[in-house]
Structure formats: structure tokens, C-alpha cells
Amino acid sequence: MSAQSTSTYLISLEFKNFSRDMEDHYKTIDPSIEAFWHKASKILRQCEYTHNDCTITIDVGWQRMANRIRRDNDLLRPVRIGTPLDKKWFSKVSRPLKITAKVNTINKNKYSDYKWYPSFFIEAFIHEFFLIANLSTPGSANFRSLFINSGNESRSTEVRLSSFCFENGWVESLDGGWPTVEALPIEDVREWFQAISIGYKQRASTGIEKALYVLLHMAKDETRIDSVIWIFNGLEALVSTRVGESVSGLVRRLGMILDLDLPAQKKLNKEIRSLYDLRSSFVHGGYAVPHPIHSEVIDRALDDDATKLYQLHQFGASLLISTIQALIKKKIINLRFDEFMTVEKI
Incomplete structure (x- = not known):
């Protein structure tokens, strides 16, 4: 040898x-x-x-x-x-x-x-x-x-x-905001990462891996309109949403992970739809594209657009972070959603 x-x-x-x-x-x-x-x-x-x-x-x-x-x-x-x-x-x-x-x-x-x-x-x-x-x-x-x-x-x-998105999510949570981003024991987070064992993998293969890689892509970029695409990519991959499924299905599955009651699910549904509308306007040509210089001082018309994008972007980022933290707390390293049909015959 x-x-x-x-x-x-x-x-x-x-x-x-x-x-x-x-x-x-x-x-x-x-x-x-x-x-x-x-x-x-x-x-x-x-x-x-x-x-x-x-x-x-x-x-x-x-x-x-x-x-x-x-x-x-x-x-x-x-x-x-x-x-x-x-x-x-x-x-x-x-x-x-x-x-x-x-x-x-x-x-x-x-x-x-x-x-x-x-x-x-x-x-x-x-x-x-x-x-x-x-x-x-x-x-x-x-x-x-x-x-x-x-x-x-x-x-x-x-x-x-x-x-920034992690810290701002925690700050907003401490101010009473939602979704809840919080501190978790380092030992629990390390144990969870050891269990999912990403290592040096360069191409995500599971929904959890995809969501984590989305967080990394978002961390490399500023708050831009295309980051909304990344948010939906991460959320839909995390809960195994299929192409063509409704927003309601995404909300229902996220609600299961986050243990949301009915009022909280309704609130989530409203915010997700606002985020989805912003995504659709960008994908389908309805978004008012700002000049790359993006000077809000010269053109005050940018103010409302920038504020809306920032708020929805942070909501989506916090939702993704909060959902992953929920998986860590529950020690879930893989998840699958099965649809069941209940029937009654004559």
C-alpha cells in the first residue's frame, strides 16, 4: 500500500x-x-x-x-x-x-x-x-x-x-412584525446542516438545497426586481409546488410547515398574492422598469415603486428564512406533500 x-x-x-x-x-x-x-x-x-x-x-x-x-x-x-x-x-x-x-x-x-x-x-x-x-x-x-x-x-x-435580509427580518420580528425570524441555538443549526450534508455540491437536487442556494444568490445581490423570481423559486422548491399550481397550494403548504391558523393563512395569502402580482408584472412586461441610474432624488416617481419593492422583497426573504428555520426547529431534513382523495360510495 x-x-x-x-x-x-x-x-x-x-x-x-x-x-x-x-x-x-x-x-x-x-x-x-x-x-x-x-x-x-x-x-x-x-x-x-x-x-x-x-x-x-x-x-x-x-x-x-x-x-x-x-x-x-x-x-x-x-x-x-x-x-x-x-x-x-x-x-x-x-x-x-x-x-x-x-x-x-x-x-x-x-x-x-x-x-x-x-x-x-x-x-x-x-x-x-x-x-x-x-x-x-x-x-x-x-x-x-x-x-x-x-x-x-x-x-x-x-x-x-x-x-441584510436575515438581520432586517430579525429586527422587524423584534418590532412585532411577521413572518418571524429569530435566533436559534447554533448546535441545532449545525446538526441540521450536518444531516442534509450539502458539502461542496454545485447543483442543488432537493427542495431544501434549492431554497438554501436561493438564499445565497439573494445574499450576493441588491434588492432588485429579479430577486422576486428567486424568492418564488425558493418557496416553491421548498414545498414541492408543481408548475401550474395555484398560489393557494403554496400558501396551504407553507401554512402546514409554519403551523399557521386560519387568520394567519389569510394574511399570508394576501401578501403572497401581492408578491406574485409583482413577479407577474415583471415576467409579462407590465413592470415599470426604472432607469439603471435609479435616482429617486431626480425623479420622485420612483419613491413608491422602490418602497413597494423593498417591502415585498423583505417579506418574501423573511418568509423563506422563517420557513427554513421552522424545518430546523422541527429537525426536518426532507419533506413530501401527498394529495389524498376521500370518497363516499352509494
């Missing part, structure tokens, strides 16, 4: 913009984010993949992020009440953070000698970490501008994943 060969790579992760998008409910959310990172630095730092006879292990020193988040919150706390203690607080919280990740590749395959190979698995790990973090503590992992540099590649790989 031939001896195993191991190659080790040190990869730099540079986070250039990772603070919260909002300041609302900082007394509740900031400590929750600190607690998440304290645990994540211990239980989410390592991962292992197997690809074509090659084993890839990853170890990320998240403790530096945990320390930085705690320090930044200490600096921002007095600022938020109007009494900053450090005159250089802004430059300090705006400073980029570098973290080192170690990647080991054990054995070889036809791809393992390529320079991009270890970086690919770091990037896959970062995307899954982003989902685990924000489904556990919404807004905790805001990777708006993250650069992956292995040192042996000619250029860095930029990852852009915004946690």
Missing part, C-alpha cells in the same frame, strides 16, 4: 466590511452575535470534505473574528448613546481583519495540484458557514467584502455575501 501524501496550504481571509448593517435592537442583537462567535470559534472552525479520493480538511481561526466583534461592540456602545470614549473609534471598527485558514489535502486526484483547488473548498466552506451563522443568529456573519488569497494564485477571490 502506498503512503498517503499530504499538502498544507495557508490561506488568508481578508474581511473588509463585516459590521452589522443596522443598529436597531443592539442591546439584544449585539450580545447574541458575540455569543454566536464565541461558540463558532470552537465548534464551526473545522470541516472535512472528500472529493475524488482526496480528503480536504479545513481549519479557520475564527477566534480573531470573535475577539474583533467583541472589541468593536465595546467601542460602539458609547457611540450609540452619544458619548464616544475613543476619538478613533470609526477608523478602528472600519479596519479590515485578516484571518488565516489552514487547508490540508490528503492524497491526490487530477485536480489537487491546481492552484485554485484548496481555495475552492475554503470558498465552499465560507458559503455554508454564512448560512449556518445567519440561520442561527441573523446578521452575525456579514461577509459583504471578503477576499480569499492562497498566496499561490495570481489574484484573490472575492466573496460578497450580505446578511
Whole structure:
């Protein structure tokens, strides 16, 4: 038997913009984010993949992020009440953070000698970490501008994943809004992700995988009209809605997962139909397409359109997040909806 060969790579992760998008409910959310990172630095730092006879292990020193988040919150706390203690607080919280990740590749395959190979698995790990973090503590992992540099590649790989929809959904829920987006125990979310075992899969095959990948696509983009298409893709894939089925079927199935009573289902039906009407207007040519410059100052007619799009987009995103969180809480990793017919004969 031939001896195993191991190659080790040190990869730099540079986070250039990772603070919260909002300041609302900082007394509740900031400590929750600190607690998440304290645990994540211990239980989410390592991962292992197997690809074509090659084993890839990853170890990320998240403790530096945990320390930085705690320090930044200490600096921002007095600022938020109007009494900053450090005159250089802004430059300090705006400073980029570098973290080192170690990647080991054990054995070889036809791809393992390529320079991009270890970086690919770091990037896959970062995307899954982003989902685990924000489904556990919404807004905790805001990777708006993250650069992956292995040192042996000619250029860095930029990852852009915004946690805004997660955080805003939680803020609106704390304000009494619905759908409910909340914090979940990190251990429960990690266990659920381990069970569904996405790994480095590049093409979703189940409804749950499709919905999770939709969240990633939405995190890469701004609030635009085409994001409404992604929302319906995620919701319909999650509850196995067939082509041509009515909105009522989508509402009924979502209601089952979310344990909605009749009044709540009626409210959901109303909001889903508004979202569907917006989707249809875009798909079928009825949408008033804005100029790419999109200056609301020059043309105030954009105000109402932008507000409507923002509100419906956030509702749809929160609904998708809330539904996935419901599956996590119920420990559901696969679901199927069966239609039954009950008859009575003469």
C-alpha cells in the first residue's frame, strides 16, 4: 500500500466590511452575535470534505473574528448613546481583519495540484458557514467584502455575501412584525446542516438545497426586481409546488410547515398574492422598469415603486428564512406533500 501524501496550504481571509448593517435592537442583537462567535470559534472552525479520493480538511481561526466583534461592540456602545470614549473609534471598527485558514489535502486526484483547488473548498466552506451563522443568529456573519488569497494564485477571490435580509427580518420580528425570524441555538443549526450534508455540491437536487442556494444568490445581490423570481423559486422548491399550481397550494403548504391558523393563512395569502402580482408584472412586461441610474432624488416617481419593492422583497426573504428555520426547529431534513382523495360510495 502506498503512503498517503499530504499538502498544507495557508490561506488568508481578508474581511473588509463585516459590521452589522443596522443598529436597531443592539442591546439584544449585539450580545447574541458575540455569543454566536464565541461558540463558532470552537465548534464551526473545522470541516472535512472528500472529493475524488482526496480528503480536504479545513481549519479557520475564527477566534480573531470573535475577539474583533467583541472589541468593536465595546467601542460602539458609547457611540450609540452619544458619548464616544475613543476619538478613533470609526477608523478602528472600519479596519479590515485578516484571518488565516489552514487547508490540508490528503492524497491526490487530477485536480489537487491546481492552484485554485484548496481555495475552492475554503470558498465552499465560507458559503455554508454564512448560512449556518445567519440561520442561527441573523446578521452575525456579514461577509459583504471578503477576499480569499492562497498566496499561490495570481489574484484573490472575492466573496460578497450580505446578511441584510436575515438581520432586517430579525429586527422587524423584534418590532412585532411577521413572518418571524429569530435566533436559534447554533448546535441545532449545525446538526441540521450536518444531516442534509450539502458539502461542496454545485447543483442543488432537493427542495431544501434549492431554497438554501436561493438564499445565497439573494445574499450576493441588491434588492432588485429579479430577486422576486428567486424568492418564488425558493418557496416553491421548498414545498414541492408543481408548475401550474395555484398560489393557494403554496400558501396551504407553507401554512402546514409554519403551523399557521386560519387568520394567519389569510394574511399570508394576501401578501403572497401581492408578491406574485409583482413577479407577474415583471415576467409579462407590465413592470415599470426604472432607469439603471435609479435616482429617486431626480425623479420622485420612483419613491413608491422602490418602497413597494423593498417591502415585498423583505417579506418574501423573511418568509423563506422563517420557513427554513421552522424545518430546523422541527429537525426536518426532507419533506413530501401527498394529495389524498376521500370518497363516499352509494
